[in-house]
Amino acid sequence: MKxxxxxxxxxxxxxxxxxxxxxxxxxxxLECILIDASTDVIKLTGNDMELGIETKVEGNILxxxxxxxxxxxxxxxxxxLSDGDSMVTIESDEKYNTTxxxxxxxxxxxxxxxxxxxxxxxxxxxxxxxxxxxxxKELIRQTIFSISVNDSNKMMTGELFEVxxxxxxxxxxDGHRMAIRKxxxxxxxxxxxxxxxxxxxxxxxxxxxxxxxxxVQIYFGANHILFEFDDTIVVSRLIExxxxxxxxxxxxxxxxxxxxxxxxxxxxIERASILIRENDKKPxxxxxxxSKMALKLNSSFGTMNAxxxxxxxxxxxxxxxxxxxxxxxxxxxxDENVTLYMMNPKSPCFIKDEEETYIYxxxxxxxxxxxx
Amino acid sequence: MKxxxxxxxxxxxxxxxxxxxxxxxxxxxLECILIDASTDVIKLTGNDMELGIETKVEGNILxxxxxxxxxxxxxxxxxxLSDGDSMVTIESDEKYNTTxxxxxxxxxxxxxxxxxxxxxxxxxxxxxxxxxxxxxKELIRQTIFSISVNDSNKMMTGELFEVxxxxxxxxxxDGHRMAIRKxxxxxxxxxxxxxxxxxxxxxxxxxxxxxxxxxVQIYFGANHILFEFDDTIVVSRLIExxxxxxxxxxxxxxxxxxxxxxxxxxxxIERASILIRENDKKPxxxxxxxSKMALKLNSSFGTMNAxxxxxxxxxxxxxxxxxxxxxxxxxxxxDENVTLYMMNPKSPCFIKDEEETYIYxxxxxxxxxxxx
Numbered sequence: 001m002k003x004x005x006x007x008x009x010x011x012x013x014x015x016x017x018x019x020x021x022x023x024x025x026x027x028x029x030l031e032c033i034l035i036d037a038s039t040d041v042i043k044l045t046g047n048d049m050e051l052g053i054e055t056k057v058e059g060n061i062l063x064x065x066x067x068x069x070x071x072x073x074x075x076x077x078x079x080x081l082s083d084g085d086s087m088v089t090i091e092s093d094e095k096y097n098t099t100x101x102x103x104x105x106x107x108x109x110x111x112x113x114x115x116x117x118x119x120x121x122x123x124x125x126x127x128x129x130x131x132x133x134x135x136x137k138e139l140i141r142q143t144i145f146s147i148s149v150n151d152s153n154k155m156m157t158g159e160l161f162e163v164x165x166x167x168x169x170x171x172x173x174d175g176h177r178m179a180i181r182k183x184x185x186x187x188x189x190x191x192x193x194x195x196x197x198x199x200x201x202x203x204x205x206x207x208x209x210x211x212x213x214x215x216v217q218i219y220f221g222a223n224h225i226l227f228e229f230d231d232t233i234v235v236s237r238l239i240e241x242x243x244x245x246x247x248x249x250x251x252x253x254x255x256x257x258x259x260x261x262x263x264x265x266x267x268x269i270e271r272a273s274i275l276i277r278e279n280d281k282k283p284x285x286x287x288x289x290x291s292k293m294a295l296k297l298n299s300s301f302g303t304m305n306a307x308x309x310x311x312x313x314x315x316x317x318x319x320x321x322x323x324x325x326x327x328x329x330x331x332x333x334x335d336e337n338v339t340l341y342m343m344n345p346k347s348p349c350f351i352k353d354e355e356e357t358y359i360y361x362x363x364x365x366x367x368x369x370x371x372x
Numbered sequence: 373m374k375x376x377x378x379x380x381x382x383x384x385x386x387x388x389x390x391x392x393x394x395x396x397x398x399x400x401x402l403e404c405i406l407i408d409a410s411t412d413v414i415k416l417t418g419n420d421m422e423l424g425i426e427t428k429v430e431g432n433i434l435x436x437x438x439x440x441x442x443x444x445x446x447x448x449x450x451x452x453l454s455d456g457d458s459m460v461t462i463e464s465d466e467k468y469n470t471t472x473x474x475x476x477x478x479x480x481x482x483x484x485x486x487x488x489x490x491x492x493x494x495x496x497x498x499x500x501x502x503x504x505x506x507x508x509k510e511l512i513r514q515t516i517f518s519i520s521v522n523d524s525n526k527m528m529t530g531e532l533f534e535v536x537x538x539x540x541x542x543x544x545x546d547g548h549r550m551a552i553r554k555x556x557x558x559x560x561x562x563x564x565x566x567x568x569x570x571x572x573x574x575x576x577x578x579x580x581x582x583x584x585x586x587x588v589q590i591y592f593g594a595n596h597i598l599f600e601f602d603d604t605i606v607v608s609r610l611i612e613x614x615x616x617x618x619x620x621x622x623x624x625x626x627x628x629x630x631x632x633x634x635x636x637x638x639x640x641i642e643r644a645s646i647l648i649r650e651n652d653k654k655p656x657x658x659x660x661x662x663s664k665m666a667l668k669l670n671s672s673f674g675t676m677n678a679x680x681x682x683x684x685x686x687x688x689x690x691x692x693x694x695x696x697x698x699x700x701x702x703x704x705x706x707d708e709n710v711t712l713y714m715m716n717p718k719s720p721c722f723i724k725d726e727e728e729t730y731i732y733x734x735x736x737x738x739x740x741x742x743x744x
Binding site: 070073076077080081082104105106107108109110264267268270271274275301302303304305306307308 | 442445448449452453454476477478479480481482636639640642643646647673674675676677678679680
């Protein structure tokens with residue numbers, strides 16, 4: 001095999017597929033990036049058997065072939081080669097000895113047989129939807145924080161993607177809170193419901209350019225999901241099983257509704273969090289009165305008190321939350337003002353906009369009212 | 373005690389003295405920052421008994437007094453308070469209960485008796501020198517990398533500051549290499565020789581603005597050194613003992629002299645380092661011939677070969693180095709071309725400019741010439 005590339009194009013391709021190369025694996029071949037130039041195009045592939053990424057790279061095929069190269073070494077060598085305009089030549093012989101040449105430097109490393117590499121699974125392209133890269137990236141950013149990092153309930157480590165005619169709903173929850181984003185699609189598609197691993201979404205969101213003009217095709221297979229955009233395809237296993245009954249957790253009843261400046265609210269809670277060390281479960285207590293809300297946090301390090309002006313409808317209320325959950329939700333809301341709907345100190349609080357394009361549900365925590 | 377500050381001024385002062393607050397200590401009072409407003413100025417102090425920093429902060433003294441506050445908590449609270457223009461009020465009572473107020477937020481934390489805090493040692497201001505903040509910062513940057521990180525020889529963890537009339541020489545060495553920087557001072561001063569701990573120099577270099585117009589006074593006491601600049605003083609213990617005989621290690625003899633483009637040389641060595649993992653002691657071998665130098669590195673991961681054009685005087689030479697030592701020295705040299713002076717494969721290599729404002733000595737390493 002003998003190929004030439006512009007360094008910048010090669011590096012870009014490597015950076016994309018690197019997201020699917022496992023850092024630890026029992027199958028050494030998976031620590032490699034596959035360079036496949038056995039046809040008329042050059043494709044790079046990374047695959048950890050859960051998540052696989054393949055991307056086309058522009059280059060010249062002087063001699064067809066394929067080779068698997070240690071991903072870490074290959075990416076570091078390419079990164080350190082001369083400037084972006086330089087040409088890189090990759091050449092390998094029948095014993096997989098590989099030479100990488102650029103300007104005045106020549107690297108010789110040992111490659112592996114490309115045929116040993118695991119191909120990406122085939123996915124039928126029947127069921128699909130189409131949306132912009134920007135929208136998908138935003139959907140992920142605005143929900144991913146409330147998946148569970150704990151593996152004990154596999155379902156909670158993924159996100160529900162639910163297509164219903166021309167609407168897509170994305171849901172994540174971890175047992176203490178839930179994030180929901182709903183968008184309208186440009187077309188009507190076949191209804192579908194899948195659970196996508198959080199890791200896949202995290203990696204995809206790093207590769208997406210976030211361009212509003214560029215589209216992503218998402219194909220739904222029986223056990224896999226396939227994302228296709230630019231010159232790249234990302235294939236991931238789905239999480240099997242029936243997702244939680246989301247609609248049963250929602251409610252539009254409330255006894256107290258407040259509207260508050262988002263930045264001011266977020267700043268206050270972040271400030272109060274200084275008094276909490278990790279694993280320290282101190283709630284922030286909101287005391288909602290006529291036109292103001294008092295915030296209080298009490299820990300072994302000290303006390304913080306603050307007061308914010310609000311618009312209130314309904315009853316006065318004193319309610320406590322894990323400050324981290326409020327911070328996570330408020331950070332990703334772009335609105336200037338947010339509205340909170342609450343029933344009582346034991347029922348979930350909903351942060352949502354009027355059109356319900358986003359709904360964040362947060363369970364309150366108990367606190368000793370007498371000590372406040 | 374009751375004081376008011378502009379947030380930005382207070383935060384700036386905290387960030388300066390924080391550099392001297394130990395992260396671990398057996399004396400809890402040293403984990404604090406002392407606020408001393410017992411006179412007409414407000415001073416903040418951090419002190420780990422080796423290194424002490426004191427800085428003046430502008431503010432209003434509504435009630436004189438002093439208090440020691442947990443450094444981490446105090447700095448985090450101040451950092452998270454509203455914008456830089458906001459006024460911060462710090463008030464403490466006779467039981468050291470302290471209230472920090474800014475806009476709509478009030479923090480209450482427990483302080484400690486300021487009198488328990490250790491004052492900075494007094495240093496007589498007889499012997500001193502004066503140079504610009506920029507120059508001191510550069511001197512440190514260009515030598516600090518070759519102190520020893522290993523504590524087994526205390527002397528090697530510091531730098532020699534040697535005043536000789538109107539010249540200042542700064543030297544660091546770790547047993548494998550040595551860095552020397554020499555500058556001319558604007559005046560003539562009393563001769564002196566001290567060893568300053570590397571930690572002190574690292575911290576000072578973070579506080580110095582690097583301004584060419586602003587000066588630093590350096591005072592030399594019997595056991596301490598004092599740096600005075602802006603509104604800040606930094607006091608550090610000196611390392612006791614006689615420094616190594618630097619001049620005996622220097623030599624102006626050479627058999628081979630080469631001049632090479634610095635960036636090209638550095639890039640090549642950095643690239644070759646990809647093939648080395650930590651603790652892997654593979655040398656980079658330079659094969660110097662008439663008008664070119666071949667570089668070669670061989671490891672279990674692969675081989676790199678490169679070739680660079682050079683200007684050579686004297687004999688051909690094959691010599692091996694720890695690539696890290698070459699990289700460290702070349703990275704901080706600002707010249708476009710560097711000159712290397714070598715005697716043979718066993719004698720030190722000198723990288724220096726004609727005026728010897730900098731001299732970097734690097735010991736070569738053995739290699740198996742037959743395997744090259």
